[in-house]
Amino acid sequence: QRNVASAQTYDDAVAARDAASASLQVAEADLQTAGIELERTTITAPLDGVIGRSLTTQGALVTSGQSEPLAVIRSIDAVLVDVTESAAEILAWRRGLMTGTLDESDQDVTLTLADGTEYEHNGSLRAAEPYVNEQTGVVTLRLEFPNPDRLLLPGMYVQVRMPQGVVENVVLAPQEGVSYDHRGRPVALVVGEGDVVEERTLDIIGARGNRWIVQSGLADGDRIIVAGVQRIRAGAPVAPEERAESAD
Numbered sequence: 001q002r003n004v005a006s007a008q009t010y011d012d013a014v015a016a017r018d019a020a021s022a023s024l025q026v027a028e029a030d031l032q033t034a035g036i037e038l039e040r041t042t043i044t045a046p047l048d049g050v051i052g053r054s055l056t057t058q059g060a061l062v063t064s065g066q067s068e069p070l071a072v073i074r075s076i077d078a079v080l081v082d083v084t085e086s087a088a089e090i091l092a093w094r095r096g097l098m099t100g101t102l103d104e105s106d107q108d109v110t111l112t113l114a115d116g117t118e119y120e121h122n123g124s125l126r127a128a129e130p131y132v133n134e135q136t137g138v139v140t141l142r143l144e145f146p147n148p149d150r151l152l153l154p155g156m157y158v159q160v161r162m163p164q165g166v167v168e169n170v171v172l173a174p175q176e177g178v179s180y181d182h183r184g185r186p187v188a189l190v191v192g193e194g195d196v197v198e199e200r201t202l203d204i205i206g207a208r209g210n211r212w213i214v215q216s217g218l219a220d221g222d223r224i225i226v227a228g229v230q231r232i233r234a235g236a237p238v239a240p241e242e243r244a245e246s247a248d
Contacts, residue, residue: 049075050150079145079152081111081123083160084138090128092206093162109143112159113151119158121146171218172211177226178202186212189232191223191240199234 045051056062056070085093108122123145132139143160145152152158173188181187185201192198202217218224223240225232232238 049073079147081143083141087132090139110161114157171214173214177224189225197234197236
C-alpha cells in the first residue's frame with residue numbers, strides 16, 4: 001500500500017510538471033505574440049530626416065496600403081536646389097571649361113537666402129538634365145548644399161550664383177549701343193578721331209547685367225553712341241554729349 005501511494009505521488013508530480021511545462025510554453029507563446037504586437041505599434045522609417053506634424057490623429061485606424069501618409073519625413077542635412085539656366089548660359093559655362101577661363105577645380109556655387117544674406121556654405125553641381133526644354137529654352141540643374149545648421153528648408157526661395165570664369169582684356173559695352181548688321185553680326189557705332197563716326201564689328205562672348213562682354217572690336221576708352229543710332233551712319237561728323245556711366 002505504501003508503494004502504491006508512492007507511485008501515485010510520483011505520477012501526480014510528473015503530471016503537475018508536464019502541466020506547468022505546457023503552461024510555460026503557452027505563456028512564452030503569448031509573450032512572443034505580445035512582443036510582435038508591440039513591435040507593430042512602432043513604425044520605423046527607412047530613412048533619416050526631420051519629421052513634421054502628424055497627418056493622422058491618435059486612435060485613427062491606419063493600414064499599410066492607405067493613400068494618406070502618417071507624416072512626411074524630409075532629409076535636410078544636405079539640401080538639393082533645382083535651378084534653371086538658359087541654353088546660352090550652359091554653352092558659355094561649358095566653353096569656359098574648355099577654354100580654361102573656368103577652372104574645373106573652382107566650380108563652387110554660392111547661394112543668397114530669402115532675407116538677402118549670403119549663405120556661408122558653398123554648393124556644388126550634382127546633376128543636370130541632358131536636354132533643353134523646348135518650350136522654355138532652359139536646362140534644369142540640381143545643386144547640393146550642406147545644411148548643418150538647418151537654415152535651408154524645403155520650399156524656401158533662394159538665389160543661386162554660378163561661376164562664370166575670369167576673362168581678361170575685355171570691354172563692357174552698353175546693350176543699347178549694340179545693333180546687328182545685315183549679316184547678323186553685332187556692331188557698334190563709335191565716336192572716332194575728329195568726332196567722326198566709325199562702325200566696329202564686335203565679338204561678344206557673354207553678358208553682365210545690362211552690358212555685353214566684348215572680346216574684340218572695342219578698346220578701353222572708346223566712346224559708344226547709345227542714342228540716335230538709327231539716324232547716324234559711319235563717316236558722319238557728330239557733336240557727342242557724354243553720358244554719366246551707371247554702375248552695375
